[in-house]
Amino acid sequence: MSERIDTEVAIIGGGLGGCSAALHLSRRGVPVALLDKGAVGAGASGVNFGGVRRNGRHLEELPLAERSLVDYWRKLESWIGSDCEYAETGHLKFGRDEKDAAELEAYAEQALAHGLKLEILSRNALEERCPWVGEDGHVASWSPTDGQANPRLVGPAIARAARAEGVEIREQSEVTAIVQDGHGFELETENGILVRAKALINAAGAWGAKIAAMFGEEVILETVTPQMVVTEPMPYVIEPVTGVCGGSFYLRQIPRGNIIIGNGGGGVAELDASRAYVVPERTLETLRDVVRLIPRVADAHVIRVWTGLEGATPDHTPVLGPSRTTPGLFHSFGYSGHGFQLGPAAGAVLAELVRDGKSKSEIGAFGIERFAKPEEGSGGTARRAPNRRS
Amino acid sequence: MTAHRILIVGAGPAGTRAAETLVAHGLRPVVVDEGQESGGQIYRREPPAFSRKGRDLYGFEALKAARMHRVFDALKERIDYRPATLVWNLSRGDAWLAGPRGPERLSYDAILLASGAMDRVIPFAGWTLPGVYTLGGAQVALKYQACLVGKRTLFMGTGPLLYLVAYQYARHGGEVRGVLDTARLGQGIAALPKLASGGRTLLKGLYYHARLHSRGVPMRSGILPLAAEGGAALEGFRYRDAKGRERRIACDALAFGFGLRSETQLADLLGCDFRFDPLNRQWLPEIDADGRASVERVYLAGDGAGATGADAAELRGELAALALVKDHGGEVDERHMARLRRGLSRLTRFREGLEAAFPFPRHLAGGISDETILCRCEAVRAGELRAAARELGADEINRVKAFTRLGMGRCQGRVCGAAAVEVLAHCLGREVSTLGRLRGQAPVKPLSIAQATAPEEAGGSEKAA
Amino acid sequence: MTNEQFQRIGETARPKVTIVVDGEGITAYEGDTLLTALLTSGRAVRSSEFGDGPRAGFCLMGACQDCWVALEGGGRVRACTTFVSEGLSVLRAGPAR
Numbered sequence: 001m002s003e004r005i006d007t008e009v010a011i012i013g014g015g016l017g018g019c020s021a022a023l024h025l026s027r028r029g030v031p032v033a034l035l036d037k038g039a040v041g042a043g044a045s046g047v048n049f050g051g052v053r054r055n056g057r058h059l060e061e062l063p064l065a066e067r068s069l070v071d072y073w074r075k076l077e078s079w080i081g082s083d084c085e086y087a088e089t090g091h092l093k094f095g096r097d098e099k100d101a102a103e104l105e106a107y108a109e110q111a112l113a114h115g116l117k118l119e120i121l122s123r124n125a126l127e128e129r130c131p132w133v134g135e136d137g138h139v140a141s142w143s144p145t146d147g148q149a150n151p152r153l154v155g156p157a158i159a160r161a162a163r164a165e166g167v168e169i170r171e172q173s174e175v176t177a178i179v180q181d182g183h184g185f186e187l188e189t190e191n192g193i194l195v196r197a198k199a200l201i202n203a204a205g206a207w208g209a210k211i212a213a214m215f216g217e218e219v220i221l222e223t224v225t226p227q228m229v230v231t232e233p234m235p236y237v238i239e240p241v242t243g244v245c246g247g248s249f250y251l252r253q254i255p256r257g258n259i260i261i262g263n264g265g266g267g268v269a270e271l272d273a274s275r276a277y278v279v280p281e282r283t284l285e286t287l288r289d290v291v292r293l294i295p296r297v298a299d300a301h302v303i304r305v306w307t308g309l310e311g312a313t314p315d316h317t318p319v320l321g322p323s324r325t326t327p328g329l330f331h332s333f334g335y336s337g338h339g340f341q342l343g344p345a346a347g348a349v350l351a352e353l354v355r356d357g358k359s360k361s362e363i364g365a366f367g368i369e370r371f372a373k374p375e376e377g378s379g380g381t382a383r384r385a386p387n388r389r390s
Numbered sequence: 391m392t393a394h395r396i397l398i399v400g401a402g403p404a405g406t407r408a409a410e411t412l413v414a415h416g417l418r419p420v421v422v423d424e425g426q427e428s429g430g431q432i433y434r435r436e437p438p439a440f441s442r443k444g445r446d447l448y449g450f451e452a453l454k455a456a457r458m459h460r461v462f463d464a465l466k467e468r469i470d471y472r473p474a475t476l477v478w479n480l481s482r483g484d485a486w487l488a489g490p491r492g493p494e495r496l497s498y499d500a501i502l503l504a505s506g507a508m509d510r511v512i513p514f515a516g517w518t519l520p521g522v523y524t525l526g527g528a529q530v531a532l533k534y535q536a537c538l539v540g541k542r543t544l545f546m547g548t549g550p551l552l553y554l555v556a557y558q559y560a561r562h563g564g565e566v567r568g569v570l571d572t573a574r575l576g577q578g579i580a581a582l583p584k585l586a587s588g589g590r591t592l593l594k595g596l597y598y599h600a601r602l603h604s605r606g607v608p609m610r611s612g613i614l615p616l617a618a619e620g621g622a623a624l625e626g627f628r629y630r631d632a633k634g635r636e637r638r639i640a641c642d643a644l645a646f647g648f649g650l651r652s653e654t655q656l657a658d659l660l661g662c663d664f665r666f667d668p669l670n671r672q673w674l675p676e677i678d679a680d681g682r683a684s685v686e687r688v689y690l691a692g693d694g695a696g697a698t699g700a701d702a703a704e705l706r707g708e709l710a711a712l713a714l715v716k717d718h719g720g721e722v723d724e725r726h727m728a729r730l731r732r733g734l735s736r737l738t739r740f741r742e743g744l745e746a747a748f749p750f751p752r753h754l755a756g757g758i759s760d761e762t763i764l765c766r767c768e769a770v771r772a773g774e775l776r777a778a779a780r781e782l783g784a785d786e787i788n789r790v791k792a793f794t795r796l797g798m799g800r801c802q803g804r805v806c807g808a809a810a811v812e813v814l815a816h817c818l819g820r821e822v823s824t825l826g827r828l829r830g831q832a833p834v835k836p837l838s839i840a841q842a843t844a845p846e847e848a849g850g851s852e853k854a855a
Numbered sequence: 856m857t858n859e860q861f862q863r864i865g866e867t868a869r870p871k872v873t874i875v876v877d878g879e880g881i882t883a884y885e886g887d888t889l890l891t892a893l894l895t896s897g898r899a900v901r902s903s904e905f906g907d908g909p910r911a912g913f914c915l916m917g918a919c920q921d922c923w924v925a926l927e928g929g930g931r932v933r934a935c936t937t938f939v940s941e942g943l944s945v946l947r948a949g950p951a952r
């Protein structure tokens with residue numbers, strides 16, 4: 001044993017949710033230890049697209065997304081001491097035909113009921129506002145209060161703030177065993193750290209289902225590997241974050257000029273080895289799609305591609321809430337490729353659950369019990385159509 | 391084993407010898423090379439419209455160059471040759487190409503990487519000014535384009551290339567403003583026992599030195615680079631001499647370099663194991679004595695797997711190709727392989743002597759001012775790296791990359807990576823070997839979206855595999 | 856101060872080729888790279904996108920990626936590995952919006 005930590009709350013996973021929970025708890029005076037098998041903020045929350053959007057989300061996620069935007073994204077500087085290049089550039093979701101237009105209009109109507117105002121832009125309006133849109137851009141829904149941030153900065157910045165509050169963060173410390181007794185949880189890591197805690201937060205991302213399974217809670221978590229592309233710097237003209245009906249790609253440009261493009265997945269995942277590989281054919285297919293909608297992208301060179309490992313639930317909605325089987329255990333994983341925006345508020349929710357036993361956010365739709373097999377008890381079954389990632 | 395599809399990447403001395411060896415064993419390898427013609431950097435050929443003699447281009451190496459070109463040209467009908475083509479991504483079993491034939495995926499059974507090296511550099515103030523080039527670049531201008539990189543050229547750095555290129559410039563009528571070596575004379579003398587194994591190469595080095603001296607070219611050792619200066623382009627170079635006095639030399643071109651850095655990105659994409667090589671102060675793919683990598687059916691040869699020079703590259707190319715043939719069930723002459731290994735170990739010893747005589751001046755890392763650009767592509771300054779290390783807790787080079795964008799640009803850190811990790815090591819008081827290595831990512835060089843998304847050539851060779 | 860970075864040492868019997876740089880024709884020779892053509896008629900090939908000044912290539916062997924030059928019709932080429940051809944038109948200031 002190289003080290004022993006006695007604490008109130010142990011957190012597995014230093015992504016956005018885990019780090020945010022650590023920060024929220026420590027600011028309420030709760031001792032926390034956070035363990036990550038790699039570096040904090042370097043997993044899915046560090047290599048994702050960086051979209052901070054509500055447009056197109058599951059309606060159930062909108063209240064949490066609103067909380068994330070208003071309480072954290074807009075206040076990053078005062079919350080964690082850095083703006084992490086957050087910019088409220090708006091989000092445009094394109095449709096290519098009348099069917100897409102109907103889908104966008106229907107969503108806009110439903111979203112309005114949840115407080116999200118969207119504007120539908122016709123082809124003419126699009127041509128006027130976004131002269132860079134190609135012929136494939138038939139219609140779009142415009143969300144002026146969405147935006148983007150640099151994902152490589154956010155997780156580490158939250159972790160630094162948490163560390164400054166006294167959170168014990170241990171990196172390169174994979175949890176290999178968890179024992180639960182009447183007093184709490186005892187965690188062992190591969191590098192010889194023993195953590196004792198009264199409560200445990202499972203924020204293990206793509207590995208979240210493995211942790212849940214240790215407590216008899218089965219969630220079928222598909223490992224997805226969104227494929228990312230970044231181009232050389234180009235003249236800065238594409239200000240909003242963009243997406244498209246059907247979700248075949250999403251794209252944003254940063255003021256430095258680089259264009260960042262992602263797709264829904266299709267890489268090769270090796271979960272046990274923590275490795276993922278880009279499949280070039282998928283990347284090229286995505287780029288062809290992009291060029292049809294935004295022709296000027298063809299002028300750019302790709303300078304890097306990458307991917308990462310993310311967990312997707314059957315209904316593409318996260319697991320966020322208390323364990324069904326184990327008091328003191330809380331889950332936060334399975335964000336299915338669109339957790340970046342939600343991360344800061346998810347941490348706040350977790351801190352409330354641990355401390356107060358309930359959250360002021362509406363999280364009923366995210367309970368792990370919905371995946372319980374019928375004979376295991378009360379939960380429902382997966383019920384939503386797959387969502388597209390941010 | 392003739393049915394096997396073997397892919398060779400690179401057509402310099404290692405790639406050429408490897409191709410020759412495979413053909414001699416009845417194989418028809420695919421040879422993909424970024425150059426318009428074979429030869430690599432060392433034996434790079436001038437474009438067809440030029441008319442100079444080999445002796446003008448390659449000096450003492452003219453015969454070797456001619457031989458390498460002849461060997462390759464004779465192979466052209468017996469290999470599948472793809473000039474001017476980039477391998478932009480590799481997986482175990484597939485290569486993605488971009489070249490005149492358009493985008494293409496090529497399957498292979500075994501791959502031999504002979505990807506070469508480029509100058510190893512360490513930044514100083516003003517090194518992005520027009521007029522500042524690598525030593526290798528200055529040589530390419532001369533060899534490939536019949537140009538000098540400036541009217542009045544100053545040479546700085548360390549290693550044999552420093553004296554060779556300065557000599558070539560002087561011989562072609564260039565005004566050589568001086569040769570400034572960061573190594574001290576004593577380091578050369580201490581390395582003599584090992585250098586002696588280099589025989590002819592050592593003599594050539596002494597010859598260049600003597601010729602430069604007799605032309606009255608100022609030569610200084612033990613210098614410390616300070617700054618390249620100029621408004622819109624280079625006007626002069628400031629340095630500190632061995633006695634600590636500050637000096638300035640007016641010049642409109644500066645060619646510099648500190649030995650070579652292996653191009654290892656492709657081996658990285660294949661997931662080969664790397665080890666920190668204290669001699670090269672670089673992470674290099676692990677290979678056995680014959681060039682087998684840690685990943686099956688992957689072979690490495692030439693300067694791309696540790697810089698050992700052109701003569702060694704020929705031996706390594708042949709040896710790795712023989713290892714490949716043997717591993718795929720072919721007949722090889724074991725005694726010949728043993729001879730090649732012996733020749734290689736002699737050259738490796740010489741190389742160790744060179745590194746001792748002309749060490750990478752890592753002591754310069756600490757003195758790089760905060761305002762100096764480290765990463766040319768993204769214009770990331772040394773101060774940003776240091777702030778990331780001290781204030782943001784970046785204690786590993788990929789973490790620095792994530793926080794600052796250093797090494798994230800078009801070259802992916804192949805230019806600044808070696809120096810950046812030295813700056814980080816100095817800043818944190820840690821050993822370079824504990825700070826990780828910049829991971830290679832596809833595409834290894836920029837890939838045109840217009841070209842990559844063009845429809846694939848009909849009858850693409852994938853089906854033929 | 857010289858106005859040209861590169862100095863030719865002969866080999867000027869090659870056929871001439873005219874390329875267009877910022878709208879003006881310059882003379883180069885068949886077999887010249889774009890980098891050579893630009894630097895035998897000036898001292899820079901582009902401006903850094905990040906405001907730190909002009910650039911004129913660095914390694915000349917397609918490794919450092921410092922000499923990507925904007926084409927007049929969109930796109931970029933790496934000057935040190937691109938041969939000149941009649942009518943090739945480039946913009947030293949970078950791509951137009």
